[in-house]
Amino acid sequence: MKLIIETTKPGSYINPDIYGHFSEHLGRGIYEGLYVGEDSPIPNTDGIRNDVLEALKEIQVPVLRWPGGCFADEYHWMDGIGPKDQRKKLVNNSWGGVTEDNSFGTHEFMRLCELLGCKSYVNGNLGTGTAKETAEWVEYMTGTGESPMTDLRKKNGREKPWKVDYFAVGNESWGCGGHMRPAYYADLYRHYATFIRNYDPENPIKKICVGPGTEDTKWTEVVLDACYEDTPAFEHGFMDYITIHHYVVPENWQEKGSATTYPDELWYKALHKAGIMERIINKNRVVLDKYDPEGKIALCVDEWGGWYDVEPGTNPGFLYQQSTIRDALIAGITMDIFNRNSDRVKMACIAQMVNVLQAVVLTEGPDMVKTPTFYVFRQYKHHQGANYLPTMLVNNKTEGPEDWKVPVVSASSSVKDGVVTVTMSNASMTEEVTVDVDTCSEKEYEVIEATIVTASDIRAFNDFREEEKITEKRFEGFAMEDGGLKITLPPHSVVMMRMK
Numbered sequence: 001m002k003l004i005i006e007t008t009k010p011g012s013y014i015n016p017d018i019y020g021h022f023s024e025h026l027g028r029g030i031y032e033g034l035y036v037g038e039d040s041p042i043p044n045t046d047g048i049r050n051d052v053l054e055a056l057k058e059i060q061v062p063v064l065r066w067p068g069g070c071f072a073d074e075y076h077w078m079d080g081i082g083p084k085d086q087r088k089k090l091v092n093n094s095w096g097g098v099t100e101d102n103s104f105g106t107h108e109f110m111r112l113c114e115l116l117g118c119k120s121y122v123n124g125n126l127g128t129g130t131a132k133e134t135a136e137w138v139e140y141m142t143g144t145g146e147s148p149m150t151d152l153r154k155k156n157g158r159e160k161p162w163k164v165d166y167f168a169v170g171n172e173s174w175g176c177g178g179h180m181r182p183a184y185y186a187d188l189y190r191h192y193a194t195f196i197r198n199y200d201p202e203n204p205i206k207k208i209c210v211g212p213g214t215e216d217t218k219w220t221e222v223v224l225d226a227c228y229e230d231t232p233a234f235e236h237g238f239m240d241y242i243t244i245h246h247y248v249v250p251e252n253w254q255e256k257g258s259a260t261t262y263p264d265e266l267w268y269k270a271l272h273k274a275g276i277m278e279r280i281i282n283k284n285r286v287v288l289d290k291y292d293p294e295g296k297i298a299l300c301v302d303e304w305g306g307w308y309d310v311e312p313g314t315n316p317g318f319l320y321q322q323s324t325i326r327d328a329l330i331a332g333i334t335m336d337i338f339n340r341n342s343d344r345v346k347m348a349c350i351a352q353m354v355n356v357l358q359a360v361v362l363t364e365g366p367d368m369v370k371t372p373t374f375y376v377f378r379q380y381k382h383h384q385g386a387n388y389l390p391t392m393l394v395n396n397k398t399e400g401p402e403d404w405k406v407p408v409v410s411a412s413s414s415v416k417d418g419v420v421t422v423t424m425s426n427a428s429m430t431e432e433v434t435v436d437v438d439t440c441s442e443k444e445y446e447v448i449e450a451t452i453v454t455a456s457d458i459r460a461f462n463d464f465r466e467e468e469k470i471t472e473k474r475f476e477g478f479a480m481e482d483g484g485l486k487i488t489l490p491p492h493s494v495v496m497m498r499m500k
């Protein structure tokens with residue numbers, strides 16, 4: 001098999017936000033996972049766990065989306081500000097019916113972004129919130145002049161406005177966000193987006209519109225049509241991004257399949273479904289190209305990842321699942337797709353950051369473990385802010401049962417500061433694959449770093465209180481032969497190589 005990398009033809013900029021994260025008030029995603037409170041015996045900074053913070057810094061989180069998800073459309077931001085002992089306690093109707101004490105609110109989220117050094121993506125409440133609430137939340141966070149909301153922020157201890165990078169009008173408004181029809185949502189979007197004011201014209205808030213959650217693009221078409229009536233939506237200042245949600249549910253939504261004890265068939269089904277991401281992006285690209293040929297509005301895949309049956313014995317509403325090398329492959333295949341489509345895809349958020357779905361970090365009391373997905377994020381961080389290099393695989397094979405076949409190798413590459421980063425995965429459960437690299441240049445490249453994420457057992461996972469089995473290790477399966485680079489990818493592995 002040949003891997004052609006057009007090293008002399010750098011293409012689209014890979015927005016670092018493609019490597020973003022999502023954290024919702026869901027199960028132990030925020031509480032316990034990220035936030036333990038200032039008085040916790042677990043070492044923390046302003047209530048945020050130090051161990052998790054340190055881990056997340058390793059993968060350079062560029063942006064964090066909060067507070068939901070479905071939860072966002074029932075979140076009333078005023079419940080989460082002011083003295084903690086006076087914050088409203090309520091029931092989290094979206095997830096497990098547990099008590100939400102609102103101890104993690106706007107101030108805590110902004111502090112978390114500050115500690116991570118990442119951008120803030122706030123998801124507004126369209127389902128049960130008013131336009132007034134939206135306007136006031138934005139004013140509270142970013143207002144500069146003298147006004148009731150700015151004064152309230154100052155009273156609550158924050159003098160300076162925060163920078164809100166992104167604000168979304170609702171979440172999955174076709175589903176948990178209100179079961180709306182696209183034409184109705186489109187009108188609400190125009191209405192609510194109007195009140196996301198820019199108090200700091202130097203740093204305008206980018207506005208995010210809800211997009212589809214299936215391959216059907218009718219939603220995208222109707223919403224864009226309504227928002228582009230008379231004038232392009234971006235000229236109205238209505239829209240910067242439209243979202244896509246795509247989950248890898250190996251079996252079906254009723255019986256999703258286990259995170260760790262899957263039959264071989266579900267290995268392929270899951271990886272096949274990960275690959276469908278590219279089709280969804282392309283279908284939406286066609287609609288966007290019709291309305292916005294100049295590419296002013298970007299795609300934001302703000303929920304993606306594997307979704308399995310919860311771990312036995314855990315609350316079904318908490319969506320807590322373990323993670324294996326299959327998840328590492330899902331991450332590699334998906335992030336290669338984002339790189340390839342980085343001319344239109346400018347942001348993506350894995351669902352979710354900690355303890356929920358395809359998390360990068362899991363916690364149990366004071367213990368923490370990094371998942372295989374974490375290590376793939378660490379490998380792919382080198383693509384952040386680089387330029388995509390056209391990457392082609394010649395004679396790639398497929399493997400797996402009929403209807404669920406998977407291309408054996410996935411790859412993408414980029415260049416930044418003269419260093420080429422190539423990421424590749426081998427989806428075969430059993431066979432190694434040899435790849436000859438053609439860099440389309442006379443230059444003799446030297447490999448300066450090479451790592452691999454793999455496992456001896458495809459169902460193994462990193463468990464608490466034992467040495468992590470699946471990590472990022474040094475990779476030596478390559479050689480210069482006849483002036484060219486030959487790479488041998490072991491079965492079920494994700495490899496990252498950097499050369500200059």
Ligand code: AHR
Nearest residue numbers: 068069070071171172351
């Ligand atoms: O990520 C879990 C849930 O999946 C989100 O709350 C919702 O937007 C989606 O259906």
